[in-house]
Amino acid sequence: MSEVKQFKAKKSSAKQSAGRLMTVFCLLILLILLSACSARREEQMGQEAPKENLIPTGYPSEEVQRITVYYQGNRYWYEATGFDGQLEDGFEKVGEVNCVNNLEYLEEEFSGTRLDVGQEIYGNEADDSRIFVKYENGFAEFARQEENWSQEDVLTMFSDIQKDGWEYINCVLMPDYAWGRIGAVLFLDNCAGTCNVAFFNADGDFQQCGIGAIIADEPDFTYLGDGAVSFQLKAEDGSIYTYILTLSIDGNDVIFQARDNFKEKVNKGAE
Numbered sequence: 489m490s491e492v493k494q495f496k497a498k499k500s501s502a503k504q505s506a507g508r509l510m511t512v513f514c515l516l517i518l519l520i521l522l523s524a525c526s527a528r529r530e531e532q533m534g535q536e537a538p539k540e541n542l543i544p545t546g547y548p549s550e551e552v553q554r555i556t557v558y559y560q561g562n563r564y565w566y567e568a569t570g571f572d573g574q575l576e577d578g579f580e581k582v583g584e585v586n587c588v589n590n591l592e593y594l595e596e597e598f599s600g601t602r603l604d605v606g607q608e609i610y611g612n613e614a615d616d617s618r619i620f621v622k623y624e625n626g627f628a629e630f631a632r633q634e635e636n637w638s639q640e641d642v643l644t645m646f647s648d649i650q651k652d653g654w655e656y657i658n659c660v661l662m663p664d665y666a667w668g669r670i671g672a673v674l675f676l677d678n679c680a681g682t683c684n685v686a687f688f689n690a691d692g693d694f695q696q697c698g699i700g701a702i703i704a705d706e707p708d709f710t711y712l713g714d715g716a717v718s719f720q721l722k723a724e725d726g727s728i729y730t731y732i733l734t735l736s737i738d739g740n741d742v743i744f745q746a747r748d749n750f751k752e753k754v755n756k757g758a759e
């Protein structure tokens with residue numbers, strides 16, 4: 489009986505050994521499969537990595553997306569012609585990028601977006617529609633903002649910011665885009681008792697100036713160029729005179745200059 493028990497014990501041990509061998513074999517197969525999967529994954533990652541380097545995913549949505557330079561009161565936009573071009577004849581260095589803001593478009597001379605401080609800017613007095621910016625391997629061309637704006641566009645911008653008591657009179661386009669402005673609106677502020685001019689840029693931002701005067705029945709609102717508009721006002725004696733308002737920008741300072749021919753009208757009336 490004892491031999492039988494001993495034999496059974498040996499047989500059971502043999503089964504356990506076989507089980508252990510099967511377990512080890514299965515583990516080896518599993519390790520081989522995992523290694524193969526891991527190798528394939530690394531190969532796929534190695535193939536995808538260059539694609540990520542070659543194809544940018546874009547800038548953060550809350551930041552400015554375009555490369556621009558602000559120069560002589562105008563914004564110039566990168567034309568996607570490459571960064572290794574040649575500098576054309578007639579273009580000379582006019583300054584360097586001195587301020588970069590990727591959150592908003594600034595209106596400061598030589599400020600930019602998606603650029604580096606110190607990059608050289610080249611302009612041409614005979615062709616102010618374009619500028620060039622120097623990069624490591626060459627030059628990139630930037631073009632002045634040129635869009636087909638309409639008076640309806642300017643009126644829509646005014647409607648978006650119109651307050652109670654503001655009475656629209658007329659609007660004009662600014663085709664030379666002086667100081668980055670596309671148009672101006674003449675309106676009355678019946679609450680303040682003033683006539684006003686609001687100058688708009690392409691983003692709908694504006695600066696306004698109010699005058700304590702009476703607008704003429706036919707104001708003849710006209711754009712004169714270089715940020716200046718003219719319109720007709722009525723004096724206390726009923727005479728009509730021309731008022732000229734000019735906008736200019738110096739860094740963060742907005743400057744309005746006004747002049748009129750009121751004295752000239754009075755003198756002529758006295759004669």
